[in-house]
Amino acid sequence: MRRFLANEQFEINCSQAVVMRARRVRISKIEEMVMLASPPSAVDDTVRKPCRLSLSDRIETWLPKIILAPTFVVTLLFIYGFILWTGCLSFTTSRMLPNYEFAGLSQYHALFANERWWVALKNLALFGGLFIAGCLAIGLSLAILLDQKIRGEGFIRSVYLYPMALSFVVTGTAWKWMLNPGLGIEKLVRDFGFHNFTFDWLTNSELSIYTVVIAGVWQSSGFIMAMFLAGLRGVDDSIIKAAQVDGASLPVIYWRIIIPSLRPVFFSAFMILSHIAIKSFDLVMALTGGGPGFSSDTPATFMYTFSFTRNQIGMGAASAMMMLMIVAAVVVPFLYSELRSSRRG
Amino acid sequence: MADSSNTQTQGSSRFGRYLIYTLLGLVCLYYLMPLFIMLSTSLKTLDDIRTGSLVSLPAHVTFQPWLDAWSKACIGVRCEGMSVYFWNSFRFVVPAVLISTLAGAFNGYVLTLWRFRGSDIFFSALMIGCFIPFQVILLPMARTLGELGIFNTISGLIFVHVVYGVSFTTLFFRNYYVTIPDELVKAARIDGAGFLRIFWRIILPISTPIVVVSIIWQFTQIWNDFLFGVVFSSGDHQPVTVALNNLVNTSTGVIGYNVDMAAAIIAALPTLFIYIVAGKYFVRGLTAGSVKG
């Protein structure tokens, strides 16, 4: 392989023009490196091998981009292309199958006049907020507790992690049984003798969305725990020892030093959790089916129902566009600040 | 960090330890309850379920539901249980996981150690892309697969899962490789190593933890997927989640909860197995990967 490349290098070197072009590319690459890395070493680089400019270098320069190209194309076509297509549909009269008859903003008008859509939006805010906060809080607490040199940590960790291995359909079905007042927890506690115990959130229009939070947190918090545990294991012990020498108590050390240093973990966890929250579909379908009535509908179930069952693809597309805008509003600023800070750091 | 407890008095520290163990134990119970109910239901007879309470132990333990679910239960007009579909899932899950992991590794490598102008923007775009609700892409993707001639095939399913999985694997690998000092790559370059050589010889050998994370994550996601499975496959290629759904859902028929629960556990066995066996590596991989954002 190496020899083959060298041969090619020799052949191409005969052509001045190519070398010149290669050099330009090389220089631009060096500029980039100067930007990214510390200046002295970059200078070293240019000094040490000034004349190895060739096709293989050119390929080298382009190879990263070539490697990235399939993902780029796929993302462009199958994510942004499809978003664009959905955007177009939201301005059409599409009903059972897509059509391209222009309808102006009427689908958006219909969407925002629909009471069910507002319920779905409210639920997304409630569910999203509580689910993300709950998972982060429980995940972090469990990770801190588990990081105290616990005997049997491996077993306990597996127990916390296993729900992530189950599909939301299974989770939803199991929780549906447990939360059912006549079958599950309420009955169990009453059988123990507490006859006034009531736990009927699943069947209460006002509270049903919170049962989705319970099941969702149950499923995902273990995974978040693992992420935080990993983060804690990566914290430098010497900083903590130094703080202890200064007389700081354990809670203070956690609050002031350790938790702030977990910022990147919060970032990854937030990305994963908000992703699950916004796409919350399987869980809602299996647990409450959007009910009672449509009190626990979320935008994802709303979109599915209207696009596929009710033959209102136009309105479904409009709701999908609104969902994407919500995502953009929440995620883009977060992503932006995170990327900037990680570049600085 | 746990050493800190030594600085406090012995008594309160012991009390603290008991408190921690109690808390952890209670939380364990909370996490295990649904699994317990599924297991105990799957071992009950139908009469037992009709008359007894949900949380009670089976009056007579029977393994018949498990046998039925595996090889006898009727799913559609085929009465061969879940076994066929179980193996179907492996046929597309394994290639899809491997391909998306490899692609994610390459992408992460480029996005951290071979950055170019616009690479951060590309990464952001990729991250936002993974928020697209999958319901949106069903129809256009069906059209695309139809045009490509791979609709309703195993290859089509692999294709879809790779396309929508690669943004996650890229995120994992990028976060992992960000911790590698630039100097390491630079030194290798000075020694004359190229893009691929650095990847194979230097980067990949130290990537084991994050490869494990990526494989676990992707395997779980793809194995548990229902939406793509149901839309982009049919008949003989249907994955196990679709078979499970077909088994447990009935519009106007009698529901056999014990068989359903057994089938649900069977469908979850591979992912459970992976989590239990590889859980240790999972945390280790995350440790290495997520410390720097």
Added chain:
Amino acid sequence: MNCIQHKTKLAVAMALSLAVFSAQAAEVEVLHWWTSGGEAKSVGELKKLMQAKGDSWKDFAVSGGGGENAMTVLKARVVAGDAPTAAQIKGPSIQEWANEGVLANLSAVAKAGHWDAQLPPVVSSAMKYQGNYVAVPVNVHRVNWMWVNPAVFKKAGATVPKTWAEFPAAADKLQKAGFIPVAHGGQPWQDFTIFESVVLGVGGADFYKKSMVQLDQGALQSATMLKAFNTFRMVRKYVDKDFSGRDWNLATQMVIQGKAGMQFMGDWAKGEFAAAGKKPGADYLCVDAPGTKGDFTYNIDSFVMFKQKSAEATKGQDDLASAIMSPEFQEIFNLNKGSIPARLDVKMDKFDDCAKKSHTDFIASSKAGTLVPSIAHQMAVPAATTGAIQDVVTQFFNSEMTSAQAVVKLAAAARTK
């Protein structure tokens, strides 16, 4: 006419010769959501019939939520240009699919099988698009049933209510005796199932047709509709508090076990009673929902046939269509499913008493003009409108909304296009 016949003959001849030539039978792929238990067995009978004709059966089962998933999959398949041979589609949706121009014309098969003579006009007109058959009916479900546990009524000293006016008295007695009067599962379609029986019982068949089928605004905003909502609210009082999200068959179990007195459900509920070894007339009664004696709310399952690309596939499709319509299949399928055959000439000897009553009422109501489509089961109006109305009904049932508010919302929902 002659020319068309000639062409058809030619096509048939060609198809036959092709079939002989390739010496391989056609493969039919049928999308359905009858995936488990007795339903799956029923479909299995169809598979056997097709195999007897030398065709092979490719099962395409997608269940979940009354066909929601199946509809998604079907749309994807059609968009991808890979439509199955047939799909389980019913009611006004048949017309919507036909409008897209993707359905096959079954006139030749229908003519050969004398479908027009065998099917009641209500059924055959639903299967036709612009005068041509595009779909094949399999069964007729009756929805306005009330399933009663007589032992419970006896213990409580109550009589089975015949009208909605009598209903509260009977339900109160059951409640006092410690029973749950109405077994109900709180899923939108189940709420809707009770509601349509209430509208039919309170307003009668003509009012039902005006309000639920023609969506006449006058009828929707009338005092009768207000009364229907009041009655619906009254029924709500007699449902236990754990109803939400409960599957319908668990509600039926409550009647079977004597925990509850009655349930409003279509005739598929019989399957649950049969599975528990209960006998109609003795262990349980099937009676008309209050105030709906002589009326019949129908829910007809049918298969639409999609245009096929090859002559071979078309031949398989024709085989499938005639197999579904054959008396043998209609008998065995409906024995399994609890419904009655869509064909009128099938002998009812092997059917139970409830099915026999259903059959008699079906024919009588068809003549009397009291045969109405079930709106809760997507037989009356297009999917978008059905959904919007269902939203109002289920929201009313699960909240403190007043009847007057509900009437206003219902009228608005009926305008959904």
